[in-house]
Amino acid sequence: MICRADISTLKTDIGDKVGQKIIVKGSLGRSKEFEKEGTIEKAYSNLFVVKYEENNRTASYTYTDLLTRTVEVDVFDGEGYSPLLPPLIVESKRKKVKEQL
Numbered sequence: 001m002i003c004r005a006d007i008s009t010l011k012t013d014i015g016d017k018v019g020q021k022i023i024v025k026g027s028l029g030r031s032k033e034f035e036k037e038g039t040i041e042k043a044y045s046n047l048f049v050v051k052y053e054e055n056n057r058t059a060s061y062t063y064t065d066l067l068t069r070t071v072e073v074d075v076f077d078g079e080g081y082s083p084l085l086p087p088l089i090v091e092s093k094r095k096k097v098k099e100q101l
Contacts, residue, residue, distance in 0.1 A: 002067045010063045013084065015043040021076035022084075024050060024061070 018040050025035045038052040038059075047060045065071045066085060074081035 002064065006067055007063050010066060010085075011043065011045070014040060014048045014063070017075055017084075018043055022050065023074040023076075023081055024059075024071055025074070026071040 021037065021039055023035060023037050025033065027033050036052050036054065038050040040048060041051040041058060042049045047062045049058050049060050051058045061071055066073060069088060073084040075084050
């Protein structure tokens with residue numbers, strides 16, 4: 001479940017990274033995925049704007065898009081790209097049942 005604290009923390013993180021290079025990854029549906037390099041241009045209360053380098057266009061994403069993993073963002077830290085959010089760890093209930101037996 002997404003809580004207000006998660007969104008608030010993410011807003012602060014994105015706001016601190018305005019002007020930094022990022023890679024945005026997402027799905028276009030029907031097994032089509034995209035990966036584009038851009039820069040965080042602006043951060044607002046409900047969304048943030050990314051300016052893509054390849055075609056000089058902008059796109060906006062909500063903070064909920066990131067938290068629900070609709071899009072993923074990798075941030076350039078000077079040496080390489082690292083995920084903005086840590087990888088999602090999914091535990092299977094079935095696996096726990098097997099371990100208990």
